[in-house]
Amino acid sequence: xxxxxxxxxxxxxxxxxxxxxxxxxxxxxxxxxxxxxxxxxxxxxxxxxxxxxxxxxxxxxxxxxxxxxxxxxxxxxxxxxxxxxxxxxxxxxxxxxxxxxxxxxxxxxxxxxx
Amino acid sequence: xxxxxxxxxxxxxxxxxxxxxxxxxxxxxxxxxxxxxxxxxxxxxxxxxxxxxxxxxxxxxxxxxxxxxxxxxxxxxxxxxxxxxxxxxxxxxxxxxxxxxxxxxxxxxx
Numbered sequence: 001x002x003x004x005x006x007x008x009x010x011x012x013x014x015x016x017x018x019x020x021x022x023x024x025x026x027x028x029x030x031x032x033x034x035x036x037x038x039x040x041x042x043x044x045x046x047x048x049x050x051x052x053x054x055x056x057x058x059x060x061x062x063x064x065x066x067x068x069x070x071x072x073x074x075x076x077x078x079x080x081x082x083x084x085x086x087x088x089x090x091x092x093x094x095x096x097x098x099x100x101x102x103x104x105x106x107x108x109x110x111x112x113x114x
Numbered sequence: 115x116x117x118x119x120x121x122x123x124x125x126x127x128x129x130x131x132x133x134x135x136x137x138x139x140x141x142x143x144x145x146x147x148x149x150x151x152x153x154x155x156x157x158x159x160x161x162x163x164x165x166x167x168x169x170x171x172x173x174x175x176x177x178x179x180x181x182x183x184x185x186x187x188x189x190x191x192x193x194x195x196x197x198x199x200x201x202x203x204x205x206x207x208x209x210x211x212x213x214x215x216x217x218x219x220x221x222x223x224x
Contacts, residue, residue, distance in 0.1 A: 004157070035158075035212075042214050042215065042216065043152070043158060043201075043212075043214040044214070045211035045212060045213070048211065056211060058211070089155065091157045091158070093157070098208045099207050099208055100148065100203075100205055100206075100207065100208070100211070100212050101146070101148050101160060101163040101207065102160050103150075103158075103160055103212065104160070105157030105158045105159065106157050107156055107157055108155070108156065108157050
């Protein structure tokens, strides 16, 4: 079965540093998403991306965050200057059509900001 | 999106049916019921969705009451690998975001 992959599985960074989290969505999918989950809390929507543009973003997704699809396969989330509160699991997801059912989530990247 | 209410936790014996309830009394006519699950710290996994008819797939069945104010996810023969947090989400079919709640921690016991 096709799957979404994410790298790295665990990233440790110092406060103020830039990080890039990488995702390879399922190859024929057109809609891409980032969600995050702070330890012990709910899964939260960050941003959706379609046709090389952000479709929707949450209030969490401020100017410190950016997303990019630099080539035909990767989808990245960049955090420009990390804060302690950015420590979380970050999940990438993709889907073929603009529906909220049938999202395929990746295994996540655990980001630890020290 | 309409709000959902789920029990915090449930237990089920391996091999038995797991019935997970969800209340969504404020659901509107064009909103679907979606179920996802999250096995410990992994990415959420889509299970099933429905509008008003009962639905079944290879993973589970979804029973929606006639007034659509509640639903039940049924795992017919639960296994240890079904231990996870199960999320009932209500919303329109299109659009970008899923709004996850606290979900139900289902523990399948041997």
